[in-house]
Amino acid sequence: MLTLSGGLGNQLFQLSAGLYIEKKLDRKVFYNTSNLRKTTISQVGNYTRKFEIEELIPNDQRFHTKIPIRLDLPRRIVSRVINPDITLIESGPQDNVLSKIKDNTISVRGYYQNSQIVEYVWPELLSRFSQSRNFGDLVNSKRVDRIAIHLRFGDYSEDPKTRATHGLTGPTFFAKSIKQFVNEEGASSNLLVITDDIRQAKKFTESFKTNLTFEYLSSENPLADLRAISRSSHVITSNSTFSWWGAWLAHKSHYAKVIYPRPWFADESDPDLPIYVPEWIPNNRGYFIN
Numbered sequence: 001m002l003t004l005s006g007g008l009g010n011q012l013f014q015l016s017a018g019l020y021i022e023k024k025l026d027r028k029v030f031y032n033t034s035n036l037r038k039t040t041i042s043q044v045g046n047y048t049r050k051f052e053i054e055e056l057i058p059n060d061q062r063f064h065t066k067i068p069i070r071l072d073l074p075r076r077i078v079s080r081v082i083n084p085d086i087t088l089i090e091s092g093p094q095d096n097v098l099s100k101i102k103d104n105t106i107s108v109r110g111y112y113q114n115s116q117i118v119e120y121v122w123p124e125l126l127s128r129f130s131q132s133r134n135f136g137d138l139v140n141s142k143r144v145d146r147i148a149i150h151l152r153f154g155d156y157s158e159d160p161k162t163r164a165t166h167g168l169t170g171p172t173f174f175a176k177s178i179k180q181f182v183n184e185e186g187a188s189s190n191l192l193v194i195t196d197d198i199r200q201a202k203k204f205t206e207s208f209k210t211n212l213t214f215e216y217l218s219s220e221n222p223l224a225d226l227r228a229i230s231r232s233s234h235v236i237t238s239n240s241t242f243s244w245w246g247a248w249l250a251h252k253s254h255y256a257k258v259i260y261p262r263p264w265f266a267d268e269s270d271p272d273l274p275i276y277v278p279e280w281i282p283n284n285r286g287y288f289i290n
Contacts, residue, residue, distance in 0.1 A: 009244060087109070138226060141231045142231065147236060150229060153168070156238075166266060167239070177236045193216045222242065251279070
């Protein structure tokens with residue numbers, strides 16, 4: 001059983017992990033959707049997510065329990081003490097927890113933000129996307145000659161715990177990356193900002209100190225925003241898994257060039273994380289404090 005949690009980007013990484021287990025270990029995976037709901041709770045400190053990838057997982061592989069985690073916790077603790085391999089929990093972004101799965105492992109929990117895992121299962125993932133009504137456009141779209149810039153605010157900006165872990169990527173990163181694409185890579189000066197908060201995004205882009213003009217897009221449907229990124233010839237990501245997937249799809253479908261921020265997390269030691277894609281261009285992210 002593999003537990004789904006987080007937003008669309010994390011759910012896609014978790015689906016990739018499930019496909020990896022099936023392909024690499026020849027074991028059928030069931031996806032626990034108990035952390036996800038039909039509606040989203042977005043109060044500060046409680047960012048409950050919707051089940052975004054329903055079309056990509058067969059009905060007979062979905063599992064949902066109505067038992068609250070707090071009531072099931074004693075059983076989980078006892079099970080792990082008796083048999084520590086029965087439930088595996090990812091300890092951090094560099095923990096390759098999937099390599100620790102044993103024959104008696106029945107449950108894994110984590111985010112699995114690993115580009116090699118996604119690459120390994122990409123043929124199957126691409127097939128599922130292509131056969132999906134809502135996800136099909138992400139891999140079958142016409143390329144648009146533009147620079148897509150993703151600006152992530154939301155819990156990155158408002159929630160102290162999330163901000164301490166991820167932080168907001170600074171404006172110098174985006175200004176430098178735009179200049180690099182336009183001046184050095186010969187990219188179009190057609191700039192589209194995809195964001196979850198247009199008001200903050202407009203204020204943020206004013207600090208780029210450029211004469212270029214920005215267009216802005218923010219949709220209530222995350223797939224519409226992801227589609228806009230995936231169609232672009234050049235992508236500048238924020239330190240967000242949603243950004244990452246938009247860039248990945250653009251890179252795979254249209255050979256898009258991608259610039260991403262390092263360090264990915266608010267960790268100035270900048271470890272070499274598995275989420276980094278070797279073909280993408282890193283720029284120092286800086287830090288933004290408002």
